Amino acid sequence: MSARITIVGLGSGDPDKLTLGSLKRLQGAGERYVRTKDHPVVAWLEETEVSFVSFDDVYEAKEDFPSVYEEIAARLLKRGEYGPAGMEIVYAVPGHPMVAEATVKLLRERCPQAGIALEIIGGESFLDEAFVRLGFDPIEGFALLDATDIGGGRIDPRRHTLIGQVYDQLTASEVKLGLMEVFPDDYPVVVGHALGVSGQEQIRRIPLYELDRIDGYGNLSLVYIPASEDEALRIRSFERLHEIVTILRSPGGCPWDREQTHQSIRKNLIEETYEVLETIDDDDPDHMREELGDLLLQIMLHSQMEEELGTFTVYDVIRELNEKLLYRHPHVFGNLSAEDAEAALNNWEAMKAEEKRRKGIKPEQQSALSGVPRDLPALMKAYKLQKKAAKAGFDWEQIDGVWDKLEEEIAELKQAVKDKQDPEAQELELGDVLFSVVNAARYIGADPEQALSRTIAKFTRRFHYVEERLRAQGKTPGDSSLSEMDAFWEEAKSKERE
Template sequence: MKSKITVVGLGPGSVDYLSFNAYEKINKTVKERLFFRTEKHPTVDWLKEKGLSFNTFDDYYDKHETFEGVYENIVGDLTEEAKNGDLVYAVPGSPFVAEKTVQLLIEKSKAGSFDLDFIPAASFVDAVLAAVRKDPVMGVKIVDGLQIRDQLADTRMDTLITQVYDRYTASEVKLSLSELFGDEHLILVVRAAGIDGMERVEEIPVYQLDHLDYLDHLTSVYVPALSSEEKEKHDFFDLLDIMARLRGEKGCPWDRKQTHESIRNCMIEEAYEVVDAIDKNDYELMAEELGDVLLQVVFHSRMAEEKGNFDIGHVIEGICTKLIRRHPHVFGDEDIDTASKVKDKWEEIKREEKAEKTHSESMKRVPGSLPALMKSMKIQKKAAKVGFDWDEVGPAFDKIREETDELLEVLQEPVLSGRRAKEEIGDLIFAVVNVARFLKIDPEEALNSTIDKFVERFSYIERKSIEKGMEMKEMSLDEMDLLWEEAKILKNG
């Protein structure tokens, strides 16, 4: 027959929280089979006054460098002790609230070596809520103060931050709260909740949190949510609410009228504006333009949600799942150690997802709305991956000459030149892109650079014509060519 570990909750502090069942179980257990995670608890003091004897794990906190190490060793010892028969393990508060050792015991019990039983109790959360006189029905987020950077508070609902036990932790919590709520937001610091004669609740602004001199292991921080009027910073959920209101019955006539098709070009325009901000190395502008792209994502998602097609949750779920699936070397156990191998694996997984049986299918899936230079580069790269490529750049240059000759030949036949010239120019541009690919040059960037250079030199010619009191159209081509060369010399220094 398997042994049983009975986990008993002691309640949050005052002996008034200790249940009759918990007291009976503890009182009837001999010292050798009774273990307390810690004796630093008011109820334990009362039990000691009653003559109760037990074992504690308090010395483990000095033996091990991390809390994880403490908890793992406690559970390891309890598991070993259970081999000798039933035992009782008492923990502060509730066994199921902020009690890592209990969660580890539950995991260990799945192996079947021992059974678990529980005598529940009120948690410190109940005591804190009573101390601050708050009803959690509208939602309370519980955050570990030691993990504040990974478990951010939520401005839309109240937040209870635990384990704010020293000034260093308080400082970390303060910095995180300041970013979300502002320095002046009023918070409630709660110490020794539920303990008679010790409970303390103090309302202070965020910036004073790490100035307090009474912080200890019994200290928590209760952070009220921000009202819409108090908000200095907005978050993603505010954007969703704003879009819902704009599209709602009493919203904006223009926003309500839009469809996926009517704002299609907005997505293209906003994406190009982000690229422009990147090219300018303007981070403030980049943040603004990325916001405009995000608006388009939310706008389309809202319209789709109204039709029952998908919502923003589906969009986020889709991209998260895709990223995890396409990075098996990060989220799985595959060994991929170079960026080029990562890219190859990405394409391989992508083809599997799209059920592409041929490379032609992969080419046909390249979006038709992509800029032509970008699209041609993608197509050529896909062809090169299966060996449809030259070994060196020389033949690619020969192809440019060949396509140039064919274009010149077509232009000698005026009757056919229109349609065929268009075709041959396309072939010529495609050949130029191929050379760019060999040279690892982005043709879009190269052409944009040339356009900018042209505009700059043209502007120089125009300025000089104005200085001479002339209209540009009054200048001869030779005069403009001279100024063009002058602009080149000035630019090159």
């Protein structure tokens, strides 16, 4: 039989708020421990000869809070396991034991496993004082966040938000950066120190940018952001985007958006994708941000159409994507390893094949060419098909074979043109040449789509130069000779080499 552990909440800091029952348990305990002595009630209790062993030394010895909490829980469990049978060990924590107390969470998980009886006695939490001193009702919408885990995705401006564990200015700086993802720099926030503690309470209303420029942070500090219905504060949120698209497609929304179908905006999806690619090629982050938004809008619209039919929502799209990413990266989220990109890709392909088996598809019975989208641009599609065929062993052993095939196809195209074969036959021969060129690109490790895009950009750049030079002479390509234009073309090439 082991000792018993009782966890007692010391309240928000005012000794008058400590219940008589909690005081009796503290006075009658065989052993008393406190997470930290940096709390007003602890000092008052010690004046009444209720002494404690504190774990403040653990904070000094460990590098981070999780390690601190693990060590405190381990020490208490060990003392409970080897302490005198039936003895009550009281562990006192600031506030309420069930509010923002990581050590209590660990003890609740591990005491039953160790066969140690555990009792928890509540206390006034800092939330009680916050509701009174800051003057808001949590039923209006309320979030309690940890200062060490603040990000824009966790903040909803429509809810009253309290951020606890703001121990020092460094932590306040991290909180400020997280809040600035949602709120403007000068947004008014409230900092509270020792709420409800006579002679120590401070409530300061400051602009957000000053959050880490004020003093007084400690164990009894918090940050409060009042709830706001200002929609401008939600302009970065995915939920707001979903709302906007839903409104656009609603009966009272935009007539044009309401009329669209999957088929009517199908081409938009392709066009927006290529506009994103253009910003990537131009290394233009500002324009890329805009075009990625346009592409995201297409995804939102297609998802909204299905939501209206009751088949799925955009959140189902996100869920399936998240599940896929987690499943196909076992070297990140599972037990497998990947030393390099090739190993990671092999893991991806293996998990992808396993997904197919779960759906009743047998990858080994599928064509080696399966999985290439039907509507890809022809150049890109040829490249992907050839890669799959090569992976299955259908490939030239040496690049000489590629050159021979290319020369053969060019000769056949020439012959088809010379013989004045019908246009369809000539087109097929031209396709064979292009297919062979793609094979050469794959063999040398070049992306044919990118290679051709670069050549197109080069052609466009040089042609614009020709037009500018002609324009300077009061001419246009239409009223200039080929030799004149060719001279300027060569001039453009020379300038590129400089």
